[in-house]
Amino acid sequence: MYDVIVRGGLVVDGSGGPGYLGDVAIQDGKIAAVGRIEGGAHRFVEAEGRVVAPGFIDPHTHFDVQLLWDGAAKPALEHGITCVVPGNCSLSLAPLRAADRQRVIGMFQQIEEMPPAAFTEAFDWTWEDFAGYRAAIEKSLSVNVAPLVGHSVIRLWVMGADAQERAATADEIAAMQVMLRECLDAGAVGLSTSFVDVDENGRPVPSRFAQFEELDALSEVLGEYGRMLQIVPEFYAIDITIARIDQLAELSLKHNIPTTFSPVFDSTATPDNVARTMARVEEQFARGARVWPQMQTRPIDISFSLLRPSLFFARLPRWVRILRQPLEARIAALRDPETVEKMVADLGPDGGERMMGRLVVRGGDGAPAELTGRTLSDIARDRGEAPALALINLSLEHGLDVAFLNANAGHEVTERIGPMLAHPLVHIGASDGGAHLASFSTYGDTGYLFSEFVRKSGALSLEQAVAKITAETADIWGLKDRGRLETGKAADIVIFDAATIGRGEERPAFDMPGDGMRYVRAATGIDTVLVNGQVAYAAGAYSDARAGVICV
Amino acid sequence: MTSEAVIIGAQIVAGHDGSAELLVRLRHPNGAEGPVVLDEATGLMLMKTCGATHVDELTGQSWRRIVEGL
Numbered sequence: 001m002y003d004v005i006v007r008g009g010l011v012v013d014g015s016g017g018p019g020y021l022g023d024v025a026i027q028d029g030k031i032a033a034v035g036r037i038e039g040g041a042h043r044f045v046e047a048e049g050r051v052v053a054p055g056f057i058d059p060h061t062h063f064d065v066q067l068l069w070d071g072a073a074k075p076a077l078e079h080g081i082t083c084v085v086p087g088n089c090s091l092s093l094a095p096l097r098a099a100d101r102q103r104v105i106g107m108f109q110q111i112e113e114m115p116p117a118a119f120t121e122a123f124d125w126t127w128e129d130f131a132g133y134r135a136a137i138e139k140s141l142s143v144n145v146a147p148l149v150g151h152s153v154i155r156l157w158v159m160g161a162d163a164q165e166r167a168a169t170a171d172e173i174a175a176m177q178v179m180l181r182e183c184l185d186a187g188a189v190g191l192s193t194s195f196v197d198v199d200e201n202g203r204p205v206p207s208r209f210a211q212f213e214e215l216d217a218l219s220e221v222l223g224e225y226g227r228m229l230q231i232v233p234e235f236y237a238i239d240i241t242i243a244r245i246d247q248l249a250e251l252s253l254k255h256n257i258p259t260t261f262s263p264v265f266d267s268t269a270t271p272d273n274v275a276r277t278m279a280r281v282e283e284q285f286a287r288g289a290r291v292w293p294q295m296q297t298r299p300i301d302i303s304f305s306l307l308r309p310s311l312f313f314a315r316l317p318r319w320v321r322i323l324r325q326p327l328e329a330r331i332a333a334l335r336d337p338e339t340v341e342k343m344v345a346d347l348g349p350d351g352g353e354r355m356m357g358r359l360v361v362r363g364g365d366g367a368p369a370e371l372t373g374r375t376l377s378d379i380a381r382d383r384g385e386a387p388a389l390a391l392i393n394l395s396l397e398h399g400l401d402v403a404f405l406n407a408n409a410g411h412e413v414t415e416r417i418g419p420m421l422a423h424p425l426v427h428i429g430a431s432d433g434g435a436h437l438a439s440f441s442t443y444g445d446t447g448y449l450f451s452e453f454v455r456k457s458g459a460l461s462l463e464q465a466v467a468k469i470t471a472e473t474a475d476i477w478g479l480k481d482r483g484r485l486e487t488g489k490a491a492d493i494v495i496f497d498a499a500t501i502g503r504g505e506e507r508p509a510f511d512m513p514g515d516g517m518r519y520v521r522a523a524t525g526i527d528t529v530l531v532n533g534q535v536a537y538a539a540g541a542y543s544d545a546r547a548g549v550i551c552v
Numbered sequence: 553m554t555s556e557a558v559i560i561g562a563q564i565v566a567g568h569d570g571s572a573e574l575l576v577r578l579r580h581p582n583g584a585e586g587p588v589v590l591d592e593a594t595g596l597m598l599m600k601t602c603g604a605t606h607v608d609e610l611t612g613q614s615w616r617r618i619v620e621g622l
Contacts, residue, residue, distance in 0.1 A: 235568065236589035269565045269575050270587050300566040311564050311572035311595050317605030324600065410566025439570040 351386025
């Protein structure tokens with residue numbers, strides 16, 4: 001008698017091989033059998049007409065804080081994500097001395113945009129070391145977690161405030177090695193570092209003060225465990241990124257470790273960047289190095305409001321001059337009919353329809369809820385105004401606190417992105433789940449993979465797409481029990497409708513501590529998600545199951 | 553040939569963090585050309601430093617203007 005049998009679905013097992021009709025039996029949280037299964041079970045999950053696949057793995061998240069009160073990392077789990085990797089970009093919540101918490105909170109708020117209440121009301125700080133953080137999150141996990149430890153916090157632990165001032169001494173580097181070993185022994189799956197990130201004051205995070213000797217010494221420790229080094233390279237300059245690829249390759253070869261870097265994204269303004277990146281990655285893989293570029297599936301959107309100057313208007317000199325003024329003067333100018341008439345005239349005879357008409361009101365700010373998700377063109381028509389005038393007036397009516405979204409402004413050309421995602425050396429990831437909360441939704445990238453690049457463009461087959469975000473991800477990260485529907489593997493399973501899996505529209509949600517706002521997307525086409533054999537999500541609702549583990 | 557890198561063009565691009573960013577193309581003294589992307593704050597500061605109200609007005613400016621505003 002099995003615990004669960006998932007019956008009659010199209011089994012896409014993560015290997016990349018053709019799907020086949022079959023069943024999956026589960027016993028004690030593990031997959032007990034796959035194929036045509038006879039026999040009974042305490043529970044049957046009907047999957048006829050659905051795909052049965054390994055749970056998806058999200059290798060680049062910042063759920064470190066959210067996991068302390070939300071063990072499902074919502075809404076990631078309902079998108080079919082059964083394992084998340086937090087602790088990216090040099091930042092984790094351990095090891096961290098009590099005296100250094102405020103400093104690291106500032107760094108997290110810069111990346112995650114988490115409201116302050118998240119750090120003061122939502123949980124008790126019960127730990128300083130990595131094992132303590134692990135204990136704090138693992139008691140109520142619905143999703144599996146494969147945590148990275150951040151270079152910046154290790155540095156802070158060893159060097160104190162000097163971590164953000166100078167290079168480390170030999171003794172300090174040795175102490176960091178000891179601390180990294182301790183974290184890896186406590187369940188960290190690797191080390192993250194960043195050459196880009198800043199704290200809330202614009203100061204470089206501690207990892208950016210490290211010299212190569214320090215990174216080399218820490219990579220030596222990763223080599224003892226065969227664990228991952230994740231970095232954020234200077235992605236704003238392609239030549240520096242390529243130099244970082246070479247540096248990662250040397251570390252990978254010298255210490256026999258996997259490495260990964262992100263973000264990698266396409267822009268029609270720099271159409272050769274991804275090709276140059278991949279050419280170097282291919283060269284380094286040919287040498288035996290493992291340097292995995294992480295690429296997101298979703299397009300990049302631009303958002304802005306008139307509360308702050310934005311480069312969105314950088315081709316409109318009058319708008320630049322006006323929006324550059326201090327707030328009071330800016331509002332006064334926007335209330336002056338003569339000035340506004342000239343501003344609207346700057347957009348040409350269509351009143352801004354071409355440049356601004358497709359902007360979407362985002363919501364979650366001063367804008368009335370009924371306008372959320374509507375285009376400026378639509379709103380302007382209702383108001384009997386030109387789009388540019390509607391943008392100004394709508395902003396004025398709500399204290400300028402109305403955010404507009406210019407969707408699909410980068411990494412948006414499906415015909416270009418599809419073949420990139422299908423490249424065997426491209427690691428699909430970089431979702432940033434749990435970060436950029438007030439800027440855009442970081443959820444639904446897996447659904448978008450299937451809707452846009454499997455169904456719409458056909459750049460990947462269903463089986464290829466599943467393999468990319470399950471078995472291949474598990475292999476890259478050395479997550480031995482995950483990513484495949486095979487006997488003996490963990491029973492992390494997602495059941496979905498291949499015809500409808502996708503992501504919903506972006507919408508504001510006020511579910512952060514202190515009624516804090518974030519942008520989210522619901523999942524479409526996901527029927528059921530099992531984590532370690534237990535149903536964690538089904539028919540649109542989360543269960544009480546807490547079967548998630550720290551997975552290594 | 554100039555003795556330092558100069559801006560030969562600029563355009564608005566979508567940034568990883570969801571803001572509009574400024575892609576600046578530089579031509580170096582040896583003739584090599586390459587892009588660098590400035591985040592929104594740095595891009596706005598560059599425009600202000602150069603007294604520019606349109607991105608096209610950045611053309612011909614020294615690369616040093618980029619760091620002056622930092």
